[in-house]
Amino acid sequence: MSDLPTMELQPSDVPLVSRRLSRRALLGSAAAVAGSAAVAPLFLHLDQLVPRTSAATGVAIDTTHHRWAMVFDLRRCDGCGKCTTACQETHYLEPDQTWINVYELDDASGGGFFMPRLCMQCEDAPCLNVCPVRATFKNRDGVVLIDQDKCIGCRLCISACPYEARYFNWSEPTNKPPEGTVPTPEFPSPQRRGTVGKCTFCVHHTERGELPSCVAACAMEAIWIGDLDADVATNGVETVRLSTFLKENDAVRYKEELNTGPHVYYILGHGQDLGF
């Protein structure tokens, strides 16, 4: 049992030595922003998480590891679906391929609420374990990706995913990126017929310090992207210390009892019942 959620929810007062520099820089900026309640430029804070370029050699220093996480503030989500549209435009998906899907669910008191669901980037991902050809893998930052050149299309990962987060390319994609775009696991566009696709946490954006498309598109500022190691998160407007933010808002993870260790947190607010 490593990487327990409860551990992540503790304020991390003792930073790991190897991450000290980036953490200090980040926490400093996070505190400044939070203190002044200023509206920061969208990309500023994520940008500080990505590898710096060595001034001496001009070569990227590849020492920064992340553990990307997302937080959905369900108190703010109004179910507009802009996240879904932005995701589909970014990845050139078909209309029924809702890598981020907004479910309308009933809460315990008989009312309704909206719950966006993307890939939970599980710590112990069932989809990864069942893939017979290792087409599903985890990159070094804890993001679960798919090599669509390897996938045989057996769909056992769709079966194994408790979150309905995986989508099959039943036919040749009709939406395609500009000619010459070579699909990679990080940016799998165009999608390959006969293989499985899913949310990539927009690693092609985050590795450049940019926000995932759904985060950037959310008009309600309800979606946060952050780094569990650096302990910082942003919704594009505000920046917070992630552990404190999760703890103070009693964030939960969906289907915690399955022990998949999702990297996606939900902040409930109106008596919603995610099954806990």
Place this chain on the structure above:
Amino acid sequence: MAVATIPHHLPWSSEVESAACRPMASPGRFFWPIAALLAALVAAGFVAFAYQFLEGLWVAGYSDRAFYGIYEANLVAFIGVSYGGALVSAVLRITGARWRAPISRMAEAMALVSLLVGASFAIVHLGRPERVLNLITSGNASSPILWDFVAITTYLLATAMFVYLPLVPDLARVRDHLAVGSWRGRIYGLAAIGWADAPEQRRRLEWAIGIIAVLLIPLAVSVHSVLAWTFSMTTRPGWHSTIFGPYFVVGALYSGVALVILVVAAFRRAYHLERFVQPRQLLLLSRIMVALGLVYLYLTFAEVLTVGYTRTREEVSVLAAVLEGPFAPAFWAFMAGGLFIPIALVALPTHRRTGALVVAAGLVVVGMWLKRLLIVLPTATAPLIGDVWGSITITWVPALITLAATAAIPLGMIVLFRFVPILAIDEVERELAHRAAQQGGPA
């Protein structure tokens, strides 16, 4: 190539030989029309598969909320019936049940042919069939599909050996009847690997058959358990169940013995084997079928009661869909037509005629296919978030491919019996000699 694999005029040395080899020499005037019809169906199935390969799996009616369907049910059902053939022959062989002799060749051939047909659905259901060798080049040992791959290929090799070894003395007989040096004689000579009925050869052959027969049982159990685990190693309601391994094994046996009854009854009539295959064989087979059916009924009851009693939300919604929801007509049709009626047909003394046994076996084969669909579809379409169910579209592509697979089993068998004797001549003769010795007179 000559129409007959064996010349008509060969002087067969015994009545058994003559009956067993008659399909090789002259299979009857209905052979070619039937073979042509079955071959046309199989060819149509290949065309449908080619269309699916070019177009993508959407032509099979799948969607993201109905990701498994008919092909997966076929995979379980067709590999399942293979086990029945293997069991009848292997278990009865090990336990020394002498009545098996006239049906063992047909049962073993059915096991091999249906396994080949069933395993092909593991390819047909893939989104990228052409990449199937990735299982070898970058296999992941923790995936149940890799276990399937290893188990099925091992079982296929063992089944092929199990069909071949008892064939050796029979192939030698065919060889001995053919002209020395003729091309047919040479081929059968190679296949008979120098069999001369020497005591040492017989001792070794029986030892080898014994080993394969014993090995085949755990191998077949592993294949059906692993197929079950492909479903139950997920957290999906309806699949995540400890009963699934044994449930699949018993279901495979039940449907498989039923198909053995159909196959034996059909060839008995078509190839005039009544002298060797008697109503007694069919009756004993149907008793095995009923025993297995009762175990399957018990396991179904245990599954439904355990899930339904505690009423876990997700599990109960799938169970309710099966018992009283959209899948209920199919489920109760299976309970009646696949379990109660066939069991009654065999169990009630007044109905124990061959015709009734064949009807019962036919109901079991069709009912168990429906049951496999009822295992796959409700869970594959059940929502894991919210309450919107997925739905599958029935299209002509899987319908045609399923029909082709169904036709491929009789086609494969009648073609096989053009090249090898339909009875295990050697075993049947020894059995007849044994009976004659007991009765103190000629057989």
